[in-house]
Amino acid sequence: MKCSEFREQIEAGAPTGGEPRRHAATCRSCAEYAAAAGWSGALLQAGQTNGAGPSFQRLWAEIQRRNENNWAGALSFSFMRLVPYLAAFSLILLVIGTMGYRAGRHRNLNTVLWLAGSSRQFAGTIAPDMSKQPAATLGLYQP
Amino acid sequence: MLAETALWYGTVTAVDSQDPDQHLVVRAQAGDREAFAAIYSRYQGPIARLAANITRRPNEAPDLVQEIFTKIYFSLDRVRSDVPFRPWLYRVAGNHCLDYLRKQKRQPRTDSLIPEYDDGWLASTGPDPARKSEARDLVDKLFHGLRPRDRWLLVMKEIEGLSLDEMAAITGMAHSALKVALFRARKRMQKQYQMLRQRTTI
Structure with missing residues:
Protein backbone atom coordinates (compact mmCIF):
# COMPACT_ATOMS: atom_id res chain seq x y z
CA MET A 1 0.00 0.00 0.00
CA LYS A 2 1.27 3.46 -0.89
CA CYS A 3 1.42 6.28 1.65
CA SER A 4 -0.95 8.41 -0.47
CA GLU A 5 -3.54 5.61 -0.51
CA PHE A 6 -3.23 5.13 3.22
CA ARG A 7 -3.72 8.83 3.85
CA GLU A 8 -6.70 8.98 1.50
CA GLN A 9 -8.26 6.20 3.58
CA ILE A 10 -7.50 8.05 6.80
CA GLU A 11 -9.27 11.14 5.47
CA ALA A 12 -12.21 9.06 4.29
CA GLY A 13 -12.64 7.53 7.77
CA ALA A 14 -10.80 5.03 9.87
CA PRO A 15 -9.19 2.48 7.54
CA THR A 16 -10.09 -1.12 8.24
CA GLY A 17 -8.34 -4.31 7.31
CA GLY A 18 -4.88 -5.69 7.76
CA GLU A 19 -3.17 -3.85 4.95
CA PRO A 20 -3.53 -0.30 6.35
CA ARG A 21 -2.56 -1.61 9.77
CA ARG A 22 0.55 -3.27 8.39
CA HIS A 23 1.40 -0.07 6.49
CA ALA A 24 1.05 2.05 9.65
CA ALA A 25 3.26 -0.40 11.53
CA THR A 26 6.02 -0.07 8.96
CA CYS A 27 5.69 3.62 7.96
CA ARG A 28 6.43 5.96 10.82
CA SER A 29 5.32 9.04 8.92
CA CYS A 30 1.91 7.55 8.10
CA ALA A 31 1.49 6.36 11.68
CA GLU A 32 2.09 9.94 12.82
CA TYR A 33 -0.38 11.16 10.20
CA ALA A 34 -3.05 8.76 11.45
CA ALA A 35 -2.42 9.67 15.09
CA ALA A 36 -2.68 13.40 14.41
CA ALA A 37 -5.88 12.90 12.42
CA GLY A 38 -7.44 10.80 15.19
CA TRP A 39 -6.39 13.28 17.88
CA SER A 40 -7.72 16.40 16.17
CA GLY A 41 -10.86 14.67 14.89
CA ALA A 42 -11.90 13.51 18.34
CA LEU A 43 -11.01 16.80 20.02
CA LEU A 44 -12.83 19.01 17.51
CA GLN A 45 -15.88 16.78 17.56
CA ALA A 46 -15.99 17.04 21.34
CA GLY A 47 -15.33 20.77 21.39
CA GLN A 48 -17.48 21.87 18.49
CA THR A 49 -19.85 24.72 18.99
CA ASN A 50 -23.17 25.47 17.36
CA GLY A 51 -24.46 28.64 15.85
CA ALA A 52 -27.76 29.66 14.34
CA GLY A 53 -28.63 31.94 11.50
CA PRO A 54 -31.18 34.75 11.67
CA SER A 55 -34.77 34.29 10.55
CA PHE A 56 -35.34 34.45 6.82
CA GLN A 57 -37.51 37.55 7.32
CA ARG A 58 -34.59 39.38 8.92
CA LEU A 59 -32.25 38.26 6.15
CA TRP A 60 -34.72 39.29 3.45
CA ALA A 61 -35.25 42.70 5.05
CA GLU A 62 -31.49 43.23 5.01
CA ILE A 63 -31.32 42.17 1.36
CA GLN A 64 -34.11 44.62 0.48
CA ARG A 65 -32.36 47.41 2.37
CA ARG A 66 -29.09 46.76 0.56
CA ASN A 67 -30.92 46.48 -2.73
CA GLU A 68 -32.34 49.98 -2.26
CA ASN A 69 -28.94 51.28 -1.19
CA ASN A 70 -27.42 49.61 -4.22
CA TRP A 71 -29.87 51.38 -6.50
CA ALA A 72 -29.14 54.69 -4.86
CA GLY A 73 -25.47 53.87 -4.94
CA ALA A 74 -25.65 52.82 -8.58
CA LEU A 75 -27.43 56.03 -9.50
CA SER A 76 -24.99 58.20 -7.65
CA PHE A 77 -22.17 56.09 -9.09
CA SER A 78 -23.51 56.65 -12.60
CA PHE A 79 -23.72 60.35 -11.91
CA MET A 80 -20.24 60.34 -10.47
CA ARG A 81 -19.00 58.62 -13.61
CA LEU A 82 -20.54 61.39 -15.69
CA VAL A 83 -18.81 64.15 -13.74
CA PRO A 84 -15.51 64.08 -15.71
CA TYR A 85 -17.43 64.08 -18.99
CA LEU A 86 -19.59 66.96 -17.81
CA ALA A 87 -16.49 68.84 -16.70
CA MET B 1 -18.17 16.15 -15.87
CA LEU B 2 -15.05 18.02 -14.96
CA ALA B 3 -14.97 21.69 -15.64
CA GLU B 4 -13.27 24.61 -14.09
CA THR B 5 -14.60 28.10 -14.07
CA ALA B 6 -13.61 31.39 -12.56
CA LEU B 7 -16.04 32.50 -9.91
CA TRP B 8 -16.18 35.26 -7.41
CA TYR B 9 -13.42 34.06 -5.15
CA GLY B 10 -11.39 32.09 -7.66
CA THR B 11 -12.09 28.75 -9.20
CA VAL B 12 -14.45 25.99 -8.25
CA THR B 13 -14.08 22.64 -9.92
CA ALA B 14 -17.24 21.04 -11.13
CA VAL B 15 -17.31 17.38 -10.18
CA ASP B 16 -20.92 16.55 -10.81
CA SER B 17 -23.37 18.16 -13.18
CA GLN B 18 -26.31 16.60 -11.31
CA ASP B 19 -26.50 19.31 -8.71
CA PRO B 20 -29.62 19.02 -6.52
CA ASP B 21 -29.53 22.76 -5.79
CA GLN B 22 -29.41 23.80 -9.41
CA HIS B 23 -33.13 24.28 -10.00
CA LEU B 24 -33.40 26.38 -6.83
CA VAL B 25 -30.41 28.46 -7.88
CA VAL B 26 -31.89 29.07 -11.34
CA ARG B 27 -35.19 30.16 -9.81
CA ALA B 28 -33.43 32.35 -7.26
CA GLN B 29 -31.39 33.94 -10.04
CA ALA B 30 -34.69 34.87 -11.70
CA GLY B 31 -35.70 36.67 -8.51
CA ASP B 32 -37.83 33.96 -6.92
CA ARG B 33 -37.92 34.75 -3.19
CA GLU B 34 -39.27 31.32 -2.25
CA ALA B 35 -36.39 29.59 -4.02
CA PHE B 36 -33.87 31.67 -2.11
CA ALA B 37 -35.78 30.91 1.10
CA ALA B 38 -35.46 27.20 0.29
CA ILE B 39 -31.72 27.55 -0.27
CA TYR B 40 -31.44 29.43 3.00
CA SER B 41 -33.41 26.88 4.92
CA ARG B 42 -31.26 24.08 3.47
CA TYR B 43 -27.90 25.65 4.23
CA GLN B 44 -28.29 28.12 7.09
CA GLY B 45 -27.63 25.40 9.71
CA PRO B 46 -24.35 24.09 8.22
CA ILE B 47 -23.14 27.60 7.39
CA ALA B 48 -23.95 28.85 10.91
CA ARG B 49 -22.06 25.88 12.38
CA LEU B 50 -19.14 26.49 10.04
CA ALA B 51 -19.02 30.20 10.96
CA ALA B 52 -19.37 29.55 14.68
CA ASN B 53 -16.61 26.95 14.65
CA ILE B 54 -14.14 28.84 12.49
CA THR B 55 -14.54 32.09 14.44
CA ARG B 56 -15.30 30.35 17.77
CA ARG B 57 -17.89 33.03 18.38
CA PRO B 58 -21.31 31.40 18.32
CA ASN B 59 -22.98 34.62 19.47
CA GLU B 60 -21.88 36.33 16.30
CA ALA B 61 -23.02 33.52 14.04
CA PRO B 62 -26.40 35.14 13.18
CA ASP B 63 -24.69 38.30 11.92
CA LEU B 64 -22.07 36.32 10.03
CA VAL B 65 -24.71 34.10 8.43
CA GLN B 66 -26.72 37.16 7.44
CA GLU B 67 -23.70 38.77 5.82
CA ILE B 68 -22.74 35.55 4.04
CA PHE B 69 -26.21 34.95 2.60
CA THR B 70 -26.60 38.59 1.63
CA LYS B 71 -23.32 38.31 -0.25
CA ILE B 72 -24.53 35.09 -1.84
CA TYR B 73 -27.82 36.67 -2.92
CA PHE B 74 -26.06 39.51 -4.68
CA SER B 75 -23.60 37.12 -6.34
CA LEU B 76 -26.14 34.56 -7.56
CA ASP B 77 -25.88 35.81 -11.12
CA ARG B 78 -22.25 34.70 -11.15
CA VAL B 79 -23.08 31.07 -10.38
CA ARG B 80 -22.82 28.98 -13.51
CA SER B 81 -25.24 26.16 -14.14
CA ASP B 82 -22.47 23.60 -14.76
CA VAL B 83 -20.79 24.27 -11.42
CA PRO B 84 -22.12 22.71 -8.20
CA PHE B 85 -23.58 25.25 -5.84
CA ARG B 86 -22.59 23.74 -2.47
CA PRO B 87 -18.79 24.04 -2.83
CA TRP B 88 -19.21 27.60 -4.04
CA LEU B 89 -21.41 28.40 -1.04
CA TYR B 90 -18.87 26.90 1.37
CA ARG B 91 -16.11 28.79 -0.34
CA VAL B 92 -17.90 32.14 0.00
CA ALA B 93 -18.75 31.36 3.64
CA GLY B 94 -15.22 30.25 4.46
CA ASN B 95 -13.65 33.28 2.86
CA HIS B 96 -16.05 35.55 4.68
CA CYS B 97 -15.10 33.96 8.01
CA LEU B 98 -11.40 34.30 7.21
CA ASP B 99 -11.91 37.98 6.37
CA TYR B 100 -13.76 38.41 9.64
CA LEU B 101 -10.93 36.79 11.59
CA ARG B 102 -8.33 38.93 9.89
CA LYS B 103 -10.25 42.07 10.78
CA GLN B 104 -10.55 41.11 14.43
CA LYS B 105 -8.00 42.46 16.77
CA ARG B 106 -6.18 39.81 18.76
CA GLN B 107 -7.89 39.27 22.06
CA PRO B 108 -5.79 38.74 25.17
CA ARG B 109 -5.53 35.06 25.96
CA THR B 110 -6.70 33.81 29.31
CA ASP B 111 -4.59 30.94 30.56
CA SER B 112 -6.93 28.95 32.68
CA LEU B 113 -6.19 25.36 33.56
CA ILE B 114 -5.82 23.16 30.49
CA PRO B 115 -7.30 19.72 31.02
CA GLU B 116 -5.09 16.76 30.32
CA TYR B 117 -6.47 15.56 27.07
CA ASP B 118 -6.53 11.87 26.36
CA ASP B 119 -8.97 9.33 25.03
CA GLY B 120 -10.56 8.83 28.44
CA TRP B 121 -11.16 12.54 28.88
CA LEU B 122 -12.70 12.74 25.44
CA ALA B 123 -14.97 9.79 26.07
CA SER B 124 -16.25 11.51 29.20
CA THR B 125 -17.12 14.74 27.36
CA GLY B 126 -20.23 13.22 25.78
CA PRO B 127 -23.31 13.80 27.92
CA ASP B 128 -21.76 15.90 30.68
CA PRO B 129 -22.38 19.59 29.88
CA ALA B 130 -19.50 20.69 32.10
CA ARG B 131 -17.09 18.45 30.21
CA LYS B 132 -18.52 19.58 26.92
CA SER B 133 -17.95 23.17 27.93
CA GLU B 134 -14.40 22.28 28.99
CA ALA B 135 -13.77 20.78 25.57
CA ARG B 136 -15.16 23.89 23.88
CA ASP B 137 -12.91 26.11 25.97
CA LEU B 138 -9.92 24.00 25.05
CA VAL B 139 -10.69 24.22 21.33
CA ASP B 140 -11.24 27.97 21.69
CA LYS B 141 -7.76 28.33 23.15
CA LEU B 142 -6.13 26.07 20.61
CA PHE B 143 -7.81 27.82 17.71
CA HIS B 144 -6.71 31.16 19.08
CA GLY B 145 -3.14 30.29 18.16
CA LEU B 146 -3.96 28.83 14.75
CA ARG B 147 -3.95 30.58 11.43
CA PRO B 148 -7.41 31.33 9.98
CA ARG B 149 -6.78 29.00 7.05
CA ASP B 150 -5.84 26.13 9.37
CA ARG B 151 -9.06 26.65 11.30
CA TRP B 152 -11.07 26.58 8.09
CA LEU B 153 -9.51 23.34 6.88
CA LEU B 154 -9.86 21.63 10.25
CA VAL B 155 -13.49 22.66 10.68
CA MET B 156 -14.40 21.49 7.19
CA LYS B 157 -12.70 18.15 7.72
CA GLU B 158 -13.23 17.30 11.39
CA ILE B 159 -16.55 18.98 12.17
CA GLU B 160 -18.37 19.22 8.86
CA GLY B 161 -16.96 15.88 7.75
CA LEU B 162 -16.41 16.97 4.16
CA SER B 163 -14.61 14.60 1.84
CA LEU B 164 -11.31 15.42 0.19
CA ASP B 165 -13.17 15.77 -3.12
CA GLU B 166 -15.53 18.36 -1.68
CA MET B 167 -12.70 20.21 0.05
CA ALA B 168 -10.73 20.22 -3.18
CA ALA B 169 -13.72 21.71 -4.98
CA ILE B 170 -14.10 24.37 -2.27
CA THR B 171 -10.47 25.35 -1.81
CA GLY B 172 -9.21 24.69 -5.32
CA MET B 173 -6.36 22.62 -3.87
CA ALA B 174 -5.23 19.21 -5.09
CA HIS B 175 -5.72 16.16 -2.85
CA SER B 176 -2.04 15.87 -2.11
CA ALA B 177 -1.76 19.54 -1.14
CA LEU B 178 -4.85 19.22 1.02
CA LYS B 179 -3.46 16.23 2.91
CA VAL B 180 -0.23 18.10 3.58
CA ALA B 181 -2.12 21.22 4.70
CA LEU B 182 -4.37 19.18 7.00
CA PHE B 183 -1.43 17.34 8.52
CA ARG B 184 0.42 20.60 9.19
CA ALA B 185 -2.68 22.19 10.72
CA ARG B 186 -3.14 19.22 13.02
CA LYS B 187 0.50 19.26 14.06
CA ARG B 188 0.30 22.98 14.76
CA MET B 189 -2.75 22.38 16.91
CA GLN B 190 -0.93 19.64 18.82
CA LYS B 191 2.02 21.95 19.33
CA GLN B 192 -0.31 24.67 20.56
CA TYR B 193 -1.82 22.20 23.01
CA GLN B 194 1.58 21.22 24.34
CA MET B 195 2.56 24.87 24.80
CA LEU B 196 -0.66 25.62 26.68
CA ARG B 197 -0.18 22.57 28.88
CA GLN B 198 3.35 23.61 29.74
CA ARG B 199 2.28 27.16 30.50
CA THR B 200 -0.50 26.11 32.86
CA THR B 201 1.31 23.30 34.63
CA ILE B 202 4.49 25.25 35.43
Whole structure:
Protein backbone atom coordinates (compact mmCIF):
# COMPACT_ATOMS: atom_id res chain seq x y z
CA MET A 1 0.00 0.00 0.00
CA LYS A 2 1.27 3.46 -0.89
CA CYS A 3 1.42 6.28 1.65
CA SER A 4 -0.95 8.41 -0.47
CA GLU A 5 -3.54 5.61 -0.51
CA PHE A 6 -3.23 5.13 3.22
CA ARG A 7 -3.72 8.83 3.85
CA GLU A 8 -6.70 8.98 1.50
CA GLN A 9 -8.26 6.20 3.58
CA ILE A 10 -7.50 8.05 6.80
CA GLU A 11 -9.27 11.14 5.47
CA ALA A 12 -12.21 9.06 4.29
CA GLY A 13 -12.64 7.53 7.77
CA ALA A 14 -10.80 5.03 9.87
CA PRO A 15 -9.19 2.48 7.54
CA THR A 16 -10.09 -1.12 8.24
CA GLY A 17 -8.34 -4.31 7.31
CA GLY A 18 -4.88 -5.69 7.76
CA GLU A 19 -3.17 -3.85 4.95
CA PRO A 20 -3.53 -0.30 6.35
CA ARG A 21 -2.56 -1.61 9.77
CA ARG A 22 0.55 -3.27 8.39
CA HIS A 23 1.40 -0.07 6.49
CA ALA A 24 1.05 2.05 9.65
CA ALA A 25 3.26 -0.40 11.53
CA THR A 26 6.02 -0.07 8.96
CA CYS A 27 5.69 3.62 7.96
CA ARG A 28 6.43 5.96 10.82
CA SER A 29 5.32 9.04 8.92
CA CYS A 30 1.91 7.55 8.10
CA ALA A 31 1.49 6.36 11.68
CA GLU A 32 2.09 9.94 12.82
CA TYR A 33 -0.38 11.16 10.20
CA ALA A 34 -3.05 8.76 11.45
CA ALA A 35 -2.42 9.67 15.09
CA ALA A 36 -2.68 13.40 14.41
CA ALA A 37 -5.88 12.90 12.42
CA GLY A 38 -7.44 10.80 15.19
CA TRP A 39 -6.39 13.28 17.88
CA SER A 40 -7.72 16.40 16.17
CA GLY A 41 -10.86 14.67 14.89
CA ALA A 42 -11.90 13.51 18.34
CA LEU A 43 -11.01 16.80 20.02
CA LEU A 44 -12.83 19.01 17.51
CA GLN A 45 -15.88 16.78 17.56
CA ALA A 46 -15.99 17.04 21.34
CA GLY A 47 -15.33 20.77 21.39
CA GLN A 48 -17.48 21.87 18.49
CA THR A 49 -19.85 24.72 18.99
CA ASN A 50 -23.17 25.47 17.36
CA GLY A 51 -24.46 28.64 15.85
CA ALA A 52 -27.76 29.66 14.34
CA GLY A 53 -28.63 31.94 11.50
CA PRO A 54 -31.18 34.75 11.67
CA SER A 55 -34.77 34.29 10.55
CA PHE A 56 -35.34 34.45 6.82
CA GLN A 57 -37.51 37.55 7.32
CA ARG A 58 -34.59 39.38 8.92
CA LEU A 59 -32.25 38.26 6.15
CA TRP A 60 -34.72 39.29 3.45
CA ALA A 61 -35.25 42.70 5.05
CA GLU A 62 -31.49 43.23 5.01
CA ILE A 63 -31.32 42.17 1.36
CA GLN A 64 -34.11 44.62 0.48
CA ARG A 65 -32.36 47.41 2.37
CA ARG A 66 -29.09 46.76 0.56
CA ASN A 67 -30.92 46.48 -2.73
CA GLU A 68 -32.34 49.98 -2.26
CA ASN A 69 -28.94 51.28 -1.19
CA ASN A 70 -27.42 49.61 -4.22
CA TRP A 71 -29.87 51.38 -6.50
CA ALA A 72 -29.14 54.69 -4.86
CA GLY A 73 -25.47 53.87 -4.94
CA ALA A 74 -25.65 52.82 -8.58
CA LEU A 75 -27.43 56.03 -9.50
CA SER A 76 -24.99 58.20 -7.65
CA PHE A 77 -22.17 56.09 -9.09
CA SER A 78 -23.51 56.65 -12.60
CA PHE A 79 -23.72 60.35 -11.91
CA MET A 80 -20.24 60.34 -10.47
CA ARG A 81 -19.00 58.62 -13.61
CA LEU A 82 -20.54 61.39 -15.69
CA VAL A 83 -18.81 64.15 -13.74
CA PRO A 84 -15.51 64.08 -15.71
CA TYR A 85 -17.43 64.08 -18.99
CA LEU A 86 -19.59 66.96 -17.81
CA ALA A 87 -16.49 68.84 -16.70
CA ALA A 88 -14.78 68.21 -20.04
CA PHE A 89 -17.92 69.27 -21.92
CA SER A 90 -18.17 72.45 -19.83
CA LEU A 91 -14.52 73.19 -20.49
CA ILE A 92 -14.99 72.74 -24.22
CA LEU A 93 -18.03 75.06 -24.14
CA LEU A 94 -16.00 77.59 -22.20
CA VAL A 95 -13.14 77.43 -24.69
CA ILE A 96 -15.46 77.71 -27.67
CA GLY A 97 -17.33 80.56 -26.01
CA THR A 98 -14.12 82.41 -25.19
CA MET A 99 -12.77 81.92 -28.68
CA GLY A 100 -16.04 83.07 -30.18
CA TYR A 101 -16.11 86.08 -27.94
CA ARG A 102 -12.52 87.01 -28.77
CA ALA A 103 -13.12 86.43 -32.44
CA GLY A 104 -16.20 88.60 -32.21
CA ARG A 105 -14.26 91.32 -30.47
CA HIS A 106 -11.57 90.99 -33.08
CA ARG A 107 -14.04 91.28 -35.86
CA ASN A 108 -15.60 94.37 -34.30
CA LEU A 109 -12.17 95.88 -33.84
CA ASN A 110 -11.28 95.10 -37.42
CA THR A 111 -14.48 96.71 -38.55
CA VAL A 112 -13.73 99.78 -36.47
CA LEU A 113 -10.17 99.88 -37.78
CA TRP A 114 -11.35 99.38 -41.30
CA LEU A 115 -13.85 102.12 -40.89
CA ALA A 116 -11.24 104.33 -39.32
CA GLY A 117 -8.87 103.55 -42.15
CA SER A 118 -11.57 104.26 -44.70
CA SER A 119 -12.30 107.52 -42.96
CA ARG A 120 -8.64 108.46 -43.11
CA GLN A 121 -8.55 107.49 -46.74
CA PHE A 122 -11.77 109.33 -47.25
CA ALA A 123 -10.39 112.34 -45.46
CA GLY A 124 -7.05 112.26 -47.28
CA THR A 125 -8.01 111.48 -50.81
CA ILE A 126 -11.62 112.17 -51.39
CA ALA A 127 -12.62 114.79 -48.87
CA PRO A 128 -10.66 117.72 -50.48
CA ASP A 129 -12.88 117.42 -53.47
CA MET A 130 -15.89 118.66 -51.62
CA SER A 131 -17.51 120.08 -54.72
CA LYS A 132 -18.65 116.63 -55.78
CA GLN A 133 -21.83 115.14 -54.67
CA PRO A 134 -21.32 112.59 -51.95
CA ALA A 135 -22.76 109.94 -54.12
CA ALA A 136 -20.44 110.88 -56.90
CA THR A 137 -17.57 110.80 -54.42
CA LEU A 138 -18.47 107.26 -53.58
CA GLY A 139 -18.74 106.50 -57.27
CA LEU A 140 -22.41 105.72 -57.07
CA TYR A 141 -23.58 108.58 -59.06
CA GLN A 142 -22.25 109.68 -62.45
CA PRO A 143 -23.66 113.05 -63.41
CA MET B 1 -18.17 16.15 -15.87
CA LEU B 2 -15.05 18.02 -14.96
CA ALA B 3 -14.97 21.69 -15.64
CA GLU B 4 -13.27 24.61 -14.09
CA THR B 5 -14.60 28.10 -14.07
CA ALA B 6 -13.61 31.39 -12.56
CA LEU B 7 -16.04 32.50 -9.91
CA TRP B 8 -16.18 35.26 -7.41
CA TYR B 9 -13.42 34.06 -5.15
CA GLY B 10 -11.39 32.09 -7.66
CA THR B 11 -12.09 28.75 -9.20
CA VAL B 12 -14.45 25.99 -8.25
CA THR B 13 -14.08 22.64 -9.92
CA ALA B 14 -17.24 21.04 -11.13
CA VAL B 15 -17.31 17.38 -10.18
CA ASP B 16 -20.92 16.55 -10.81
CA SER B 17 -23.37 18.16 -13.18
CA GLN B 18 -26.31 16.60 -11.31
CA ASP B 19 -26.50 19.31 -8.71
CA PRO B 20 -29.62 19.02 -6.52
CA ASP B 21 -29.53 22.76 -5.79
CA GLN B 22 -29.41 23.80 -9.41
CA HIS B 23 -33.13 24.28 -10.00
CA LEU B 24 -33.40 26.38 -6.83
CA VAL B 25 -30.41 28.46 -7.88
CA VAL B 26 -31.89 29.07 -11.34
CA ARG B 27 -35.19 30.16 -9.81
CA ALA B 28 -33.43 32.35 -7.26
CA GLN B 29 -31.39 33.94 -10.04
CA ALA B 30 -34.69 34.87 -11.70
CA GLY B 31 -35.70 36.67 -8.51
CA ASP B 32 -37.83 33.96 -6.92
CA ARG B 33 -37.92 34.75 -3.19
CA GLU B 34 -39.27 31.32 -2.25
CA ALA B 35 -36.39 29.59 -4.02
CA PHE B 36 -33.87 31.67 -2.11
CA ALA B 37 -35.78 30.91 1.10
CA ALA B 38 -35.46 27.20 0.29
CA ILE B 39 -31.72 27.55 -0.27
CA TYR B 40 -31.44 29.43 3.00
CA SER B 41 -33.41 26.88 4.92
CA ARG B 42 -31.26 24.08 3.47
CA TYR B 43 -27.90 25.65 4.23
CA GLN B 44 -28.29 28.12 7.09
CA GLY B 45 -27.63 25.40 9.71
CA PRO B 46 -24.35 24.09 8.22
CA ILE B 47 -23.14 27.60 7.39
CA ALA B 48 -23.95 28.85 10.91
CA ARG B 49 -22.06 25.88 12.38
CA LEU B 50 -19.14 26.49 10.04
CA ALA B 51 -19.02 30.20 10.96
CA ALA B 52 -19.37 29.55 14.68
CA ASN B 53 -16.61 26.95 14.65
CA ILE B 54 -14.14 28.84 12.49
CA THR B 55 -14.54 32.09 14.44
CA ARG B 56 -15.30 30.35 17.77
CA ARG B 57 -17.89 33.03 18.38
CA PRO B 58 -21.31 31.40 18.32
CA ASN B 59 -22.98 34.62 19.47
CA GLU B 60 -21.88 36.33 16.30
CA ALA B 61 -23.02 33.52 14.04
CA PRO B 62 -26.40 35.14 13.18
CA ASP B 63 -24.69 38.30 11.92
CA LEU B 64 -22.07 36.32 10.03
CA VAL B 65 -24.71 34.10 8.43
CA GLN B 66 -26.72 37.16 7.44
CA GLU B 67 -23.70 38.77 5.82
CA ILE B 68 -22.74 35.55 4.04
CA PHE B 69 -26.21 34.95 2.60
CA THR B 70 -26.60 38.59 1.63
CA LYS B 71 -23.32 38.31 -0.25
CA ILE B 72 -24.53 35.09 -1.84
CA TYR B 73 -27.82 36.67 -2.92
CA PHE B 74 -26.06 39.51 -4.68
CA SER B 75 -23.60 37.12 -6.34
CA LEU B 76 -26.14 34.56 -7.56
CA ASP B 77 -25.88 35.81 -11.12
CA ARG B 78 -22.25 34.70 -11.15
CA VAL B 79 -23.08 31.07 -10.38
CA ARG B 80 -22.82 28.98 -13.51
CA SER B 81 -25.24 26.16 -14.14
CA ASP B 82 -22.47 23.60 -14.76
CA VAL B 83 -20.79 24.27 -11.42
CA PRO B 84 -22.12 22.71 -8.20
CA PHE B 85 -23.58 25.25 -5.84
CA ARG B 86 -22.59 23.74 -2.47
CA PRO B 87 -18.79 24.04 -2.83
CA TRP B 88 -19.21 27.60 -4.04
CA LEU B 89 -21.41 28.40 -1.04
CA TYR B 90 -18.87 26.90 1.37
CA ARG B 91 -16.11 28.79 -0.34
CA VAL B 92 -17.90 32.14 0.00
CA ALA B 93 -18.75 31.36 3.64
CA GLY B 94 -15.22 30.25 4.46
CA ASN B 95 -13.65 33.28 2.86
CA HIS B 96 -16.05 35.55 4.68
CA CYS B 97 -15.10 33.96 8.01
CA LEU B 98 -11.40 34.30 7.21
CA ASP B 99 -11.91 37.98 6.37
CA TYR B 100 -13.76 38.41 9.64
CA LEU B 101 -10.93 36.79 11.59
CA ARG B 102 -8.33 38.93 9.89
CA LYS B 103 -10.25 42.07 10.78
CA GLN B 104 -10.55 41.11 14.43
CA LYS B 105 -8.00 42.46 16.77
CA ARG B 106 -6.18 39.81 18.76
CA GLN B 107 -7.89 39.27 22.06
CA PRO B 108 -5.79 38.74 25.17
CA ARG B 109 -5.53 35.06 25.96
CA THR B 110 -6.70 33.81 29.31
CA ASP B 111 -4.59 30.94 30.56
CA SER B 112 -6.93 28.95 32.68
CA LEU B 113 -6.19 25.36 33.56
CA ILE B 114 -5.82 23.16 30.49
CA PRO B 115 -7.30 19.72 31.02
CA GLU B 116 -5.09 16.76 30.32
CA TYR B 117 -6.47 15.56 27.07
CA ASP B 118 -6.53 11.87 26.36
CA ASP B 119 -8.97 9.33 25.03
CA GLY B 120 -10.56 8.83 28.44
CA TRP B 121 -11.16 12.54 28.88
CA LEU B 122 -12.70 12.74 25.44
CA ALA B 123 -14.97 9.79 26.07
CA SER B 124 -16.25 11.51 29.20
CA THR B 125 -17.12 14.74 27.36
CA GLY B 126 -20.23 13.22 25.78
CA PRO B 127 -23.31 13.80 27.92
CA ASP B 128 -21.76 15.90 30.68
CA PRO B 129 -22.38 19.59 29.88
CA ALA B 130 -19.50 20.69 32.10
CA ARG B 131 -17.09 18.45 30.21
CA LYS B 132 -18.52 19.58 26.92
CA SER B 133 -17.95 23.17 27.93
CA GLU B 134 -14.40 22.28 28.99
CA ALA B 135 -13.77 20.78 25.57
CA ARG B 136 -15.16 23.89 23.88
CA ASP B 137 -12.91 26.11 25.97
CA LEU B 138 -9.92 24.00 25.05
CA VAL B 139 -10.69 24.22 21.33
CA ASP B 140 -11.24 27.97 21.69
CA LYS B 141 -7.76 28.33 23.15
CA LEU B 142 -6.13 26.07 20.61
CA PHE B 143 -7.81 27.82 17.71
CA HIS B 144 -6.71 31.16 19.08
CA GLY B 145 -3.14 30.29 18.16
CA LEU B 146 -3.96 28.83 14.75
CA ARG B 147 -3.95 30.58 11.43
CA PRO B 148 -7.41 31.33 9.98
CA ARG B 149 -6.78 29.00 7.05
CA ASP B 150 -5.84 26.13 9.37
CA ARG B 151 -9.06 26.65 11.30
CA TRP B 152 -11.07 26.58 8.09
CA LEU B 153 -9.51 23.34 6.88
CA LEU B 154 -9.86 21.63 10.25
CA VAL B 155 -13.49 22.66 10.68
CA MET B 156 -14.40 21.49 7.19
CA LYS B 157 -12.70 18.15 7.72
CA GLU B 158 -13.23 17.30 11.39
CA ILE B 159 -16.55 18.98 12.17
CA GLU B 160 -18.37 19.22 8.86
CA GLY B 161 -16.96 15.88 7.75
CA LEU B 162 -16.41 16.97 4.16
CA SER B 163 -14.61 14.60 1.84
CA LEU B 164 -11.31 15.42 0.19
CA ASP B 165 -13.17 15.77 -3.12
CA GLU B 166 -15.53 18.36 -1.68
CA MET B 167 -12.70 20.21 0.05
CA ALA B 168 -10.73 20.22 -3.18
CA ALA B 169 -13.72 21.71 -4.98
CA ILE B 170 -14.10 24.37 -2.27
CA THR B 171 -10.47 25.35 -1.81
CA GLY B 172 -9.21 24.69 -5.32
CA MET B 173 -6.36 22.62 -3.87
CA ALA B 174 -5.23 19.21 -5.09
CA HIS B 175 -5.72 16.16 -2.85
CA SER B 176 -2.04 15.87 -2.11
CA ALA B 177 -1.76 19.54 -1.14
CA LEU B 178 -4.85 19.22 1.02
CA LYS B 179 -3.46 16.23 2.91
CA VAL B 180 -0.23 18.10 3.58
CA ALA B 181 -2.12 21.22 4.70
CA LEU B 182 -4.37 19.18 7.00
CA PHE B 183 -1.43 17.34 8.52
CA ARG B 184 0.42 20.60 9.19
CA ALA B 185 -2.68 22.19 10.72
CA ARG B 186 -3.14 19.22 13.02
CA LYS B 187 0.50 19.26 14.06
CA ARG B 188 0.30 22.98 14.76
CA MET B 189 -2.75 22.38 16.91
CA GLN B 190 -0.93 19.64 18.82
CA LYS B 191 2.02 21.95 19.33
CA GLN B 192 -0.31 24.67 20.56
CA TYR B 193 -1.82 22.20 23.01
CA GLN B 194 1.58 21.22 24.34
CA MET B 195 2.56 24.87 24.80
CA LEU B 196 -0.66 25.62 26.68
CA ARG B 197 -0.18 22.57 28.88
CA GLN B 198 3.35 23.61 29.74
CA ARG B 199 2.28 27.16 30.50
CA THR B 200 -0.50 26.11 32.86
CA THR B 201 1.31 23.30 34.63
CA ILE B 202 4.49 25.25 35.43
